[in-house]
Amino acid sequence: MGRLRERVGRGQGELQSALLIAVPEVDPLIRSLGVLPDGNGLPPHVSVLYPFLAPPTLGPSVDEALARVVGNHRAFDFALTGLGTFPGVVWLAPEPERPFLDLGDSVIAEWPDLSRYGGAYPTEVAHLTVARGRIRRSWRATVAAAVPIRARATEVLLMVERSSGTWSVLRRFALSGVRGGDAPQGG
Secondary structure: OOOHHHHOOOOOOOOOEEEEEEOHHHHHHHHHOOOOOOOOOOOOEEEEEOOOOOHHHOOHHHHHHHHHHHHOOEOEEEEEEEEEEEOOEEEEEEEOOHHHHHHHHHHHHHOOOOOHHHHOOOOOOOOEEEEEOOOOHHHHHHHHHHOOEEEEEOEEEEEEEOOOOOEEEEEEEEOEOOOOOOOOEEO
């Protein structure tokens, strides 16, 4: 998300927010690729919607709406199945992709002024970024040996970027069918 800030209209000093599904199951693969974490607090994830609302507008009414929107979607199993690239980005493909896109579509239906990546790309592809830059030859064999990586989406994280450039969880919203209901939880 770092370099994309300039393309989605983020000004100097402004904070931003994002909705994502964390995928800690991919940590061993990322370590085996020799990719160091950015140290910015973002876990390996598949984005639901980036950018989301400006942090000053977040509050109880947004929490209630997000709890309802996210709670209308069931928790789901998925697998990271292969390596893909965009210019300057190496990523893993989640299958099925549709539940991630449906979640984002539901959020956009609630807040129609929002768009994925600020409308910077004509088509949305659900993905988990593993590295920035060019793909290394050795990665293909390492990924082929590691996939599929199976995971379960149970919650959507609302994360905010602090002025220090680090991200932190502001709230967690449970998908339906997850123990604990669909009420927002502090993060």
